[in-house]
Amino acid sequence: MKHTKKTRAARLSLHIRMSGLAALMSIAFHAQANGPETLVPRAYRLADAAYKAIDAGDLPRAENFASRAFKVQPTSQQLGLLLLDVLIREGKIEQADAQAEALLLRFPTSGRVLAQHGFLAQREGRYDVAVRDFKAALETGEWNAAEQRNLRLALADSALAAHDPDEASEALLPLQDDPDTAVQIRIAQLRLRNGDRQGAIHAAELAQSHASTDEDRQSAAELIALAQQPPPTDDTAMKMLQKAYDLLREGKDDTALEAFRQGFAGGAGNAGNLADAGYAAKRIGENYKAIEYFKRSLDADETEGSFDEQRKFGYRREVQQLERRWGFQLSVPYQGAAFGPQGTVSVLQPGIEAYWQPPKIGYQNGRIFQLFVRGYGTAYDGSGNVTGGPTVQASVGARYKPIADQNVVFTAERLIRVGNLSVNDWLARIGYSSEAGTDLRVTEPSWRSWQAYAEAAYFVSAGRYIIYSELRYGHTWRLPAISDHLTVYPHLALAGDHDNRETNQTAIGIGPGIQFRFWFRESRFSAPASWADVTVQYRFPLTSATRARGLVVRATLWF
16 A cells, blocks of 8 residues: 555656646747747748657657758757757657757757756756756746746756755745645645645645546645644644754754754654755764664655655665765776787786775765775786786775865875885875766666766875876666666766876777676665676777777776
8 A cells, every 4th residue: 555655646746747847848849939039941941840740749750850950050049949859759868968958058048948958957866957957947037927837846846856945945935826736736745844734734635626637636635644644742843843944044954953853752744854854964974863864764755655766765875875884896907909009908907995984084974084905916917927916016095085065085095015016105196076877766767877087196206197087978778677776888988097107108098888787785775885897998099009999898896
């Protein structure tokens, strides 16, 4: 029975969101057909043919006409949005992303471009980007009443998913008297989340009276039943929750956390309130309390059924990150190049690292401190150089990520000689990375993925410095026929390094790659903590260095 209710609630949320998207798109594109923009005759004819193909349900033909029209008049916002619409209808999300990004660069103040960019970001789970885009789109004032309503619903959905109930409240405020079911169910959920039971009941009853489907009526009835559960013997507990949200708005997480605790102790609160308390605890470094509240939130949702699967996965990922204390990484990289100006490269250099993340200081709201030991060596060298024991190098060190929302990492380590070809030295490193779509998405069959990484390393005694960088861009698919936790990531890779001790100091290569990754070690409350993957790339050189070319294979176990 619980499963049925949760599934129904998830379906309703998705139905509302995608209905709003479709309505807004329909308004946006057909309204533009008669707008002030002037199309050259050939572009007009092709666009008209594209619209007719859409009406006929022939999307490949529509894409062909829309693409040709946009090529004829690439400065046209209308034609750019038309092509974007067709790509989304076809489910070509990667191409749609690229088109939306290009349109946003060309028309950064266009409400319609901002709205479509926001909907794509929402679809991909980039809710902070979606909130920013929807707010900016609303501020342009380009919208009629129906369009504004759809944008506000989308903004409220994204704000709630981004754990910003205040932003959701602001988005829904002008719609509070709209009796439409889609509006009132959202208002009821938000009021219940904020502890306003009577307000939630009123909104849910209004939604129920205007519902057009049995599913909508049942969802409203479930909200009413939830809000009618016996309240605390007095309203003290509810007032404490309201006080907690007032304190959150003032940025006082520590006192808000105490108000949450008192409210929960008095019997008030729901799954959303518990999750908000978890984030407050996380921000002030109270990791054990954050873990407790996230777990209690997931427990409560078993009855309430208010979270979709991706949101629950997000809370489980928070638990996994907060609980992590140690881990290890085993890496087996191989590089092989065909004969070049400097001979061949064919090297296998496995390595292992173990790290410890101290309690409390190891993880502080995204700031991470770790101590580690590692060792590596050459297992195979096709050029006949020494391998095995003489090449083994060990090190001990520490690394620190000081900025919560930027992945900048400073590392200092002592290299320790083990084999007679290894060294004693000090190594200082600074690295930066950014990425999107690298975590598992449990509700998406596929999604865009990219990674950018750069690191500078300096060997103090040797006076040697190495700068390394790699950019990957591609698309990830889940492979449910084999396992829901197995993904494949075909991509294009651009990699390079600069080593002041090499004859050819700079090496840059580009080429295709593919990665298979399997996620494991999860629990009811924790997202997968480990993964194993194999990455295969073939790089074509952009410089003369031999190491820029050939096959690169890496097997990694992250535990």
